[in-house]
Amino acid sequence: MSERIAIIGGGKIGEALLAGLINAGKPVKDLVVVERSTTRAAEIADDYGVRVTQDGRDAAESAQVVFLAVKPDAVESVLRDLARADDDGETERITVSLVAGIPTSRYEAALPAGSPVIRVMPNTPMLVNEAMSAISGGRYADEEQVEVAVRLMESVGRVMVVPEKQMDAVTAISGSGPAYFFLLVEALTDAGVGLGLTRAQALELATQTIKGAGALLSESGATPVELRAAVTSPGGTTAAALREFERYGLRHAVNEAARAAAEFSKQAARRVDVEGSRAGISTAAERAEDDH
Numbered sequence: 001m002s003e004r005i006a007i008i009g010g011g012k013i014g015e016a017l018l019a020g021l022i023n024a025g026k027p028v029k030d031l032v033v034v035e036r037s038t039t040r041a042a043e044i045a046d047d048y049g050v051r052v053t054q055d056g057r058d059a060a061e062s063a064q065v066v067f068l069a070v071k072p073d074a075v076e077s078v079l080r081d082l083a084r085a086d087d088d089g090e091t092e093r094i095t096v097s098l099v100a101g102i103p104t105s106r107y108e109a110a111l112p113a114g115s116p117v118i119r120v121m122p123n124t125p126m127l128v129n130e131a132m133s134a135i136s137g138g139r140y141a142d143e144e145q146v147e148v149a150v151r152l153m154e155s156v157g158r159v160m161v162v163p164e165k166q167m168d169a170v171t172a173i174s175g176s177g178p179a180y181f182f183l184l185v186e187a188l189t190d191a192g193v194g195l196g197l198t199r200a201q202a203l204e205l206a207t208q209t210i211k212g213a214g215a216l217l218s219e220s221g222a223t224p225v226e227l228r229a230a231v232t233s234p235g236g237t238t239a240a241a242l243r244e245f246e247r248y249g250l251r252h253a254v255n256e257a258a259r260a261a262a263e264f265s266k267q268a269a270r271r272v273d274v275e276g277s278r279a280g281i282s283t284a285a286e287r288a289e290d291d292h
């Protein structure tokens with residue numbers, strides 16, 4: 001089935017999804033992007049030849065699957081547009097959120113009763129069809145609807161279906177994860193420059209090394225421990241380096257970093273409420289209270 005797709009938010013992850021879907025053969029005519037910033041909208045339209053609009057309701061009405069790729073604090077206003085969008089009468093519209101930390105129950109409370117909502121945590125390698133995406137169906141999403149999301153995300157990378165309670169952990173590992181590896185490449189490049197390589201040389205060495213190590217890990221079937229042992233010649237250079245990583249607490253730093261990311265994700269909904277009430281915006285929960 002070639003469903004029509006709306007992507008609300010044409011920022012980093014919205015663009016990665018758009019590019020990944022187009023690379024995977026999705027016809028541009030089946031895609032529409034909703035982007036609030038006019039500069040960004042023009043960039044997306046020029047780079048991908050896709051329709052870009054500021055009208056979320058209109059875009060949703062023309063789509064069977066609506067992806068939300070805005071920051072958590074913009075979710076409520078997007079949901080207000082989506083709640084007013086009519087169905088096309090043929091198929092039930094599926095709302096797929098890529099937003100970190102906001103549970104499906106939030107969307108379900110704001111959308112018409114029984115709307116199917118699916119939560120996805122992708123990552124930016126989606127831009128080159130190498131995403132790792134985790135998927136959880138909300139309470140009204142049936143198996144077929146989850147399968148639609150799985151199929152779309154599989155076209156841009158790998159997919160793991162998880163219970164929603166694992167989403168904060170997933171976000172800390174694969175959602176934010178690319179940034180950790182880029183930081184490591186940055187640091188390794190700087191180290192190479194410190195050892196007398198040119199920056200270009202050091203960057204190429206580090207980049208191909210992370211790419212090769214990733215390929216080896218995913219294709220060899222060996223564990224990271226086995227692969228590391230294979231690099232570590234007895235009494236050699238790698239052992240000298242690994243000793244320093246351990247001395248400076250790399251494992252501890254990684255553990256603390258992941259815990260911080262997961263906690264930040266867990267607190268996202270509460271943060272949005274606090275910031276919203278400071279700005280005088282009522283939350284879905286408060287509006288539901290007012291209605292009673």
Ligand SMILES: NC(=O)C1=CN([C@@H]2O[C@H](COP(=O)(O)OP(=O)(O)OC[C@H]3O[C@@H](n4cnc5c(N)ncnc54)[C@H](O)[C@@H]3O)[C@@H](O)[C@H]2O)C=CC1
Nearest residue numbers: 009010011012013034035036037069070071072074099100
């Ligand atoms: N960047 C990443 O690697 C990942 C991001 N995410 C999630 O994706 C969401 C977006 O993140 P980024 O793309 O990094 O942020 P971003 O700031 O690059 O993109 C957000 C875009 O949404 C637009 N926008 C804001 N309000 C809007 C509205 N009402 N209608 C239409 N467009 C609107 C902004 O102009 C901006 O271009 C976040 O919720 C984040 O948690 C999830 C996985 C990975």
Ligand SMILES: O=C(O)[C@@H]1CCC=N1
Nearest residue numbers: 100171174175176177
């Ligand atoms: O930094 C963030 O909040 C988003 C979610 C996962 C990756 N980027």
